[in-house]
Amino acid sequence: MPSPAPDPETLGFSRHDHAHCVAEALAAAESHCAATGLRFTTVRRRALEILLEEHKAMGAYEVLERLQREGLGAQPPAAYRALDFLVANGFAHRIERLNAFIACAHPGADHVPAFLICRDCNRVAESLSLPSALVVEATAGSSGFKIERILVEALGLCGPCQQKADS
Template sequence: MSQLHTLLAQADAQCLARGVRFTPIRRRVLELIAASGGGLKAYDLLDQLSVEHAATRPPTIYRALEFLIQQGLVHRIESQNAYVACACPEHAHGFQLLICRACGQVEEIHFDEISEQLAARAGDQGFRVERQTIELIGLCAPCLALSTPSTRS
């Protein structure tokens, strides 16, 4: 089973367990985002979906994205105003995104202790965290290798 099929099967099961509707349009939006490999903007989704469904409009896309975010299936990349599929939808804790500035690849990592420490520190200040997005922007290993001059003689 491919990674995309596994992700969609997890999403199906998660929505069923929560008693929420995983409609065909929500499924297709998740599928397009997951297949992109990097961040995908809402209007890119609209362009792709309008080819398949001429009646697709921006509110349809934004409602689907809001649902997918609420269900923990998609993350919003704040710095790019784009969306990426959650690599671990069963993981209910904080996440961090590694974003390659060269190729656009996005990787999700989980250091729960960072999220917990930030929430605790905010709580000490009388602030309740409702959502946190931590984005680390740099170069992925393949792009870093391409940018580093060879040390061979």
């Protein structure tokens, strides 16, 4: 992790109304759970809230640390369970490359998540990838493979880190 802590307000490589998006995403998750009978428990809710607030890719142990401070689960499984729940239900994504988790930027969109990951500062931006555009699907079909989830991760340098490298 070479670079300094990023400004949460400029994460995802672009500015936006962060306080608003946190509240909205949380409310969306809440109502989605209510509608489908999922149990949006305290730990799960708080875990999502943490991911939304930080608005960056966070390791499970990083989330765990925050939960511990509030007396919500003291051991790794507590964090992994909450995060797994969020991922399984589309409220968050797992960034395999970073062994980290990030709140979904397009909740409810039923999308193929695609991430731009800066190899210098580790910041992550979520993009959208069209499933139909992927040749993978054709290959899968012809080989009898049944795709359940696709993840796309692009590694490179974000704008700011490119400039830093030039200077």
